[in-house]
Amino acid sequence: MKKSLIIGVMGGGTATVEDTVSAYELGRLIAGQGWVLLNGGRNSGIMEASAKGAYEHGGVTVGILPDKDHHRASEYIAIPVITGMGSARNSINILSSDVVVACPGGPGTLSETALALKYDKPLIFFNFKAGYKLAGPGKPGRVHYTETAEQVIELIEILTRKRRDQIKS
Amino acid sequence: MKKSLIIGVMGGGTATVEDTVSAYELGRLIAGQGWVLLNGGRNSGIMEASAKGAYEHGGVTVGILPDKDHHRASEYIAIPVITGMGSARNSINILSSDVVVACPGGPGTLSETALALKYDKPLIFFNFKAGYKLAGPGKPGRVHYTETAEQVIELIEILTRKRRDQIKS
Amino acid sequence: MKKSLIIGVMGGGTATVEDTVSAYELGRLIAGQGWVLLNGGRNSGIMEASAKGAYEHGGVTVGILPDKDHHRASEYIAIPVITGMGSARNSINILSSDVVVACPGGPGTLSETALALKYDKPLIFFNFKAGYKLAGPGKPGRVHYTETAEQVIELIEILTRKRRDQIKS
C-alpha cells in the first residue's frame, strides 16, 4: 500500500439519519479518491457511518480508539489503533490528519475542532452548526464551511495540493 | 499535607494585563481557601499569573506540563507533572479537576472547556467570552458565568459541598 | 482494504547490519502473509528496516510516531499516526498489536516487552538477548524465542489462529 492523504472525519457517537447518510457518502467519496479515512473508530454514529462508506468502497480506514481493547471498534475499521487513553486520544486524531472534517457531534467533537485550530490544521465544517461558533479563532483560510460531501472533497483537493506533492515525492 | 479540593484554572499562554491581574487574584483566593490550584504549568500568561497568586499566598500549585522537561515550567508551580504529551495532556487537566475555571484563552483553552462538558465537570467561565459560545451543549446547572474572582470562589463553594464532604471523610 | 492481523515489530532506533537485514526480511515476510506491520514509525534502525521490507513488498505499514509531526517518519510508513506523546506512545504500540515481536533494542524496546507482558499479548523475542531476561514474569505459553524471520512467521501463524478467525468473521 502506497502513502496517501489522511483525512480525519470527526463527529458524534450518535447521529441523526440525515447526518449518518452524509457521513457514509463522505466516506465513499474519500475512498474514491484513494485517500485514507481516519476517525475515532467506534461502532456508532458518524464514526461507524463514515468508516462503512469508505470500507464498502475499497478505502483504507484507520480508527484511533479511546478504549483499551476492540470491543467497541467498528467492523468497518481496517486498522484499529488501540490507545486506551480516553479522550486524550483526540489529540492524536488531529495531529495525524492532513485535513480535519468536522461533522455534527457533541463536546468531544468540539474539542477536536479546537485542537485543529491549535495545531493549525485545515478545518472543514460539514453541517456542524455548533462548531461554527468556534470559527472566530481560526486563521484566515484555515476554516471552511460545507453542506455536501462533494463540496468537502473539492475543498480537500484545493487545500492539499502541496501536501499531496510531498507525499508522492 | 491533607487532601483538598482541586481547582483547575485554564487559560491562555498569553494574556492581557487585566486578565493577568484577575488570574493572579483568583490564585490568591484559591490559596486562601486551602484548595489546590492545578493548571497547565507553563511560565506565561494565565498559567504563570494564577500559579504566582496562589504560590505567593501559601497555596499548593500543580502544573500539568505539555513538555518533556522543566524548561518552560513556571517557578510558581510547586509540583510540576511532566507529561511530554503536548495538548493530549489537556484531558488530564480536566479529569484531575473537581471544578474547572476557564479564563480567557485560545483554542487550547477552548478544547479544555469542551472536555469539561464531555466529562461532566462543573465549568465556570471567568470573563472568557469566546468560551461562552460553547455553553449550549452543557447540562443545566453545570455551566456558569462570572466576572470577578470573588464570584468564582463563591460559586465553587456552592458547587462542591458534596465533594468537600467526600474529601474530608 | 480488508481487516487483517496486526503485527507489532519493536526494536531500536539504531541497529547492527545483521539486525537490520533480519528486520527487513521480517517485514518482507509479514507483507507476504497479507498482515499489517505496525512499529514506532521512525526513519532509523529496526523501524526503518522492517517498514522498508514490508513496504517494498506490497505490505501495509503503520507507524505510531512519538513526535508531533512527520519530520522523522520513515518514508516506508504508509500510515503515520502522529501521537506527539514521546515514549508514552509505547503503550499504544502494544495495545494495537495482535502479536508483539521484539527485535534488538535499548530501554525503549525493553519497556515495550514489559508492557506486552502487562497486557498479556503474545510476545516473540527475535534475537533480542537483553529482552530474554524479562521472560520470567511472562505467563506460560505467552513468551517465545526465535532466531530467524521464518520462525517468527510460523509462530505467529500458530499463535493467532483464533484471532484470525475473529477478524475474518
Next chain:
Amino acid sequence: MKKSLIIGVMGGGTATVEDTVSAYELGRLIAGQGWVLLNGGRNSGIMEASAKGAYEHGGVTVGILPDKDHHRASEYIAIPVITGMGSARNSINILSSDVVVACPGGPGTLSETALALKYDKPLIFFNFKAGYKLAGPGKPGRVHYTETAEQVIELIEILTRKRRDQIKS
C-alpha cells in the same frame, strides 16, 4: 507550599508483607526529608504503602492514576492526578520524578525502570530483584542497588545535590 525534590516510588499493585513494610518506611523517610512522594496512586500494594508512610508523617503525596476517576485512588494520596490513560501514564511517572526508586513489582514496574533508563533518570533499585536484570543498559553511575530505606535516602541525597540547588534558587 514550596518546591521540593520529587521522588518517584514505583512498585507492584500487590506486595509481600515485607515489601509493604519497607515501602511504608521509605514513604515515612521521604516525608521526613520534606520531599514530595510521587507514585501510581492506587489503593493497593507498594502504592498504598508508600503513600501511607508519607501521608501519615506530614509528607506531600502525588498519585498519577491510570484510571479515569477516583474510585481506585489511595486515600493517602493528597493530590490525585487522573490521567485516564492506563499504563501510558507510566511515562509521566518517570518524566516527573527527579529520582526513580523501583520497589518489587511486575511488568508495569519493569516498564517504568526501562523508561527511567530511556529518560536517563537516576534509578535506585530497592530490593527489586527482577529489575536487577535490566541494569545492563544503564549508563555508569545512573543505576544503584539498595536493601534498606535508609540507604535509599542516603543515595538520593548524594545523587540530587545539583538538582536541589536548582530548586532552591
